[in-house]
Amino acid sequence: MDMEKVNSMGFSEFVDVFGNVIEKCPLVAAAVWSQRPFSGSEDLEKHFFDFIDALPRSGQEGILRCHPDLAGRDLQQGTLTAESLREQSQAGLTSLDADDRLRLQKLNAQYRERFGFPFVLAARLSDRAEVPQELARRLRCQPESELRTALGEVKKICHLRMADLLGADAARVEPLRG
Numbered sequence: 001m002d003m004e005k006v007n008s009m010g011f012s013e014f015v016d017v018f019g020n021v022i023e024k025c026p027l028v029a030a031a032v033w034s035q036r037p038f039s040g041s042e043d044l045e046k047h048f049f050d051f052i053d054a055l056p057r058s059g060q061e062g063i064l065r066c067h068p069d070l071a072g073r074d075l076q077q078g079t080l081t082a083e084s085l086r087e088q089s090q091a092g093l094t095s096l097d098a099d100d101r102l103r104l105q106k107l108n109a110q111y112r113e114r115f116g117f118p119f120v121l122a123a124r125l126s127d128r129a130e131v132p133q134e135l136a137r138r139l140r141c142q143p144e145s146e147l148r149t150a151l152g153e154v155k156k157i158c159h160l161r162m163a164d165l166l167g168a169d170a171a172r173v174e175p176l177r178g
């Protein structure tokens with residue numbers, strides 16, 4: 001999909017296409033639509049990131065809370081979004097044995113108890129061995145820095161989902177840097 005096509009989208013189509021680049025937060029796409037035209041994929045992405053950065057802490061925590069746990073209840077119940085299922089599957093989290101699943105669920109619960117929001121990690125950039133290690137490491141971080149880390153992961157997830165939607169066409173319209 002090229003940027004000309006993106007810039008020509010009406011509101012409903014834009015929200016349909018980009019509504020889940022931030023998990024279960026179509027409001028972000030709804031707000032970004034009014035910023036068009038976009039000069040390229042980086043510009044489009046920057047509007048999503050700027051919106052998140054400008055939110056008060058309660059809004060940023062709200063975005064984190066829209067994310068399903070990794071290897072959690074939504075996966076067991078088959079209620080993940082298509083994007084999240086694909087990401088968790090790529091990281092090998094859909095084929096954990098019962099012990100590993102329980103271990104991750106306990107760590108997820110400890111994390112939520114400590115920080116008040118779920119552990120968020122770009123699963124496609126990780127794997128089933130790394131996820132619990134990273135979770136255990138981040139459990140020891142300070143709340144302020146952990147909020148920033150978690151939002152950084154939301155942005156990585158957004159970047160990858162956007163790249164899936166835009167493909168190479170959008171990259172081609174980016175200005176060359178010399």
Ligand SMILES: NC(=O)N[C@H]1NC(=O)NC1=O
Pocket residue numbers: 023067068069070083084087088118119120121122123124157
């Ligand atoms: N909890 C959490 O990180 N969930 C997200 N991570 C990811 O890659 N996809 C998700 O849904």
